[in-house]
Amino acid sequence: MDQEAYTCENCSSSTHDDLVNICLWHGDRLVIVEKVPARVCDRCFEQFFDQLTTFKLDALRGTGFKAADAARVLEVPVFTFPQGAPVETEAKEPVTVDRRGTVYDWWADS
Numbered sequence: 001m002d003q004e005a006y007t008c009e010n011c012s013s014s015t016h017d018d019l020v021n022i023c024l025w026h027g028d029r030l031v032i033v034e035k036v037p038a039r040v041c042d043r044c045f046e047q048f049f050d051q052l053t054t055f056k057l058d059a060l061r062g063t064g065f066k067a068a069d070a071a072r073v074l075e076v077p078v079f080t081f082p083q084g085a086p087v088e089t090e091a092k093e094p095v096t097v098d099r100r101g102t103v104y105d106w107w108a109d110s
């Protein structure tokens with residue numbers, strides 16, 4: 001990434017260089033690519049990738065993510081989001097979840 005100050009295209013906040021993990025669906029397989037260089041927003045955690053990184057990710061996808069090339073294999077539990085109306089009838093505030101999965105205002109009292 002270039003050294004000049006880079007602001008988030010989402011919220012205009014400052015960003016920093018980081019290495020991130022990316023989850024990708026490849027057909028019916030979920031794969032994780034670790035240590036991907038990115039600019040990460042300090043506020044909303046949006047991740048931005050430069051052209052070379054995007055090219056390398058596309059090249060990796062082009063290999064078909066062969067199992068023999070994987071650094072390791074993880075077993076991942078899968079949950080179904082609960083359907084139907086919530087048990088509580090009182091109106092609740094909307095929930096905000098950032099890119100890291102941190103939940104804010106969960107069932108906040110209004």
Ligand SMILES: [Zn+2]
Nearest residue numbers: 008011041044
């Ligand atoms: Zn942002």
